[in-house]
Amino acid sequence: MLRFDRYMLAQLMWLFGFFSLVLVAVFWINRAVQLFDRLIGDGQTALVFLEFSALGLPRLITTVLPIATFAAAVYVTNRLNTESELTVMMSTGASPWRIARPVAVFGLVSALMMSLLSHVLVPSANQQLAERESEISQNVTSRLLTEGEFLSPGAGVTFYTRLVDADGVLHDVFLSDRRDPAERVIYTAATAYLVRNGEGTSLIMVDGLAQRLRSSNARLSTAKFQDFSFDISPLVKPEGDVIPRLPFMTSDRLLVDWPGVARDTKTDLGSVAEELHSRVARATFTFVAAMIGFATLLVGGYSRFGVWREILIAFLMLIALDGMRGSLSEPVFEDVRMWPILYLPSALGGMIVCAMLWSASGRFKRLFRKRSVA
Structure with a gap:
């Protein structure tokens, strides 16, 4: 047995x-x-x-x-x-x-x-x-380094880049900021870079255009820039410990x-x-x-x-x-x-x-x- x-x-x-x-x-x-x-x-x-x-x-x-x-x-x-x-x-x-x-x-x-x-x-x-x-x-950089797709790294923010080079250069960048109900801002740039600034991260846009629309009077204002720094650290709030x-x-x-x-x-x-x-x-x-x-x-x-x-x-x-x-x-x-x-x-x-x-x-x-x- x-x-x-x-x-x-x-x-x-x-x-x-x-x-x-x-x-x-x-x-x-x-x-x-x-x-x-x-x-x-x-x-x-x-x-x-x-x-x-x-x-x-x-x-x-x-x-x-x-x-x-x-x-x-x-x-x-x-x-x-x-x-x-x-x-x-x-x-x-x-x-x-x-x-x-x-x-x-x-x-x-x-x-x-x-x-x-x-x-x-x-x-x-x-x-x-x-x-x-x-x-x-909390890793904003990995979200933004996706080419050919409209991304929402944060509430009220839309980001798009056509191409990402091997060295991290972003081409044909589109950034829409709708976090402020009083105004909406759209940034477009030929190239952009992600730069670490201490604990934060900044998006440096080169050779672009900023369009600002105020909701109060529906007035649109535009401004060209050679380079512009946009702080993307607040897009994702740190959650701390689980x-x-x-x-x-x-x-x-x-x-x-x-x-x-x-x-x-x-x-x-x-x-x-x-x-x-x-x-x-x-x-x-x-x-x-x-x-x-x-x-x-x-x-x-x-x-x-x-x-x-x-x-x-x-x-x-x-x-x-x-x-x-x-x-x-x-x-x-x-x-x-x-x-x-x-x-x-x-x-x-x-x-x-x-x-x-x-x-x-x-x-x-x-x-x-x-x-x-x-």
């Missing part, structure tokens, strides 16, 4: 890795297309795109981990059942509860992976991602002081309880997903018409339990004492698994009893 446990566990882990890799690749490509368009469109480099993609992977993996766990359990159980390996094991006296042990170990390993992601890696990645987004949002948020905190901090965490994040105790216990419930649900995939196919047994019906039932059951989790957060937000209901989907799934294993155990006992009588 120990050799069979190792054999089945190895099959589960191998297929779990395969399904995880495929699902992560599919979801990542869908997200990477949008991320690439947004970052490269804002003038960022490919290294920034890779950094943002890497920081988003932990959260993406938490999405596909229960699906990969369920798929691996279903595939391995179906293959062992088709090749009569489960039948041989039960004919030796092994009960469905005993055969479920390697699946339970596999579910525990998946749950530990989910716990590591939910409690440590995802909050840390979210914190670092928010900090990098804050840094990039505001503490619950998704940015690791679980060890959430366990210490709920009132203090709620005060720091400007939330309530219900939000803190929901964030912490939802992470734990996410791991327990991953364990239940593996057991549901195994138990449903075990109850169905062997059929020459295939096991598509059992797979569909198990999948719909998993979707129904997962759909419950979204509706259970609101009561916890309103009353912190309601946090145990977050574990309701996992508890229901566990009871369903126990009922199916009990049913499978009784069915096989009756089968062997009939054979002995015959």
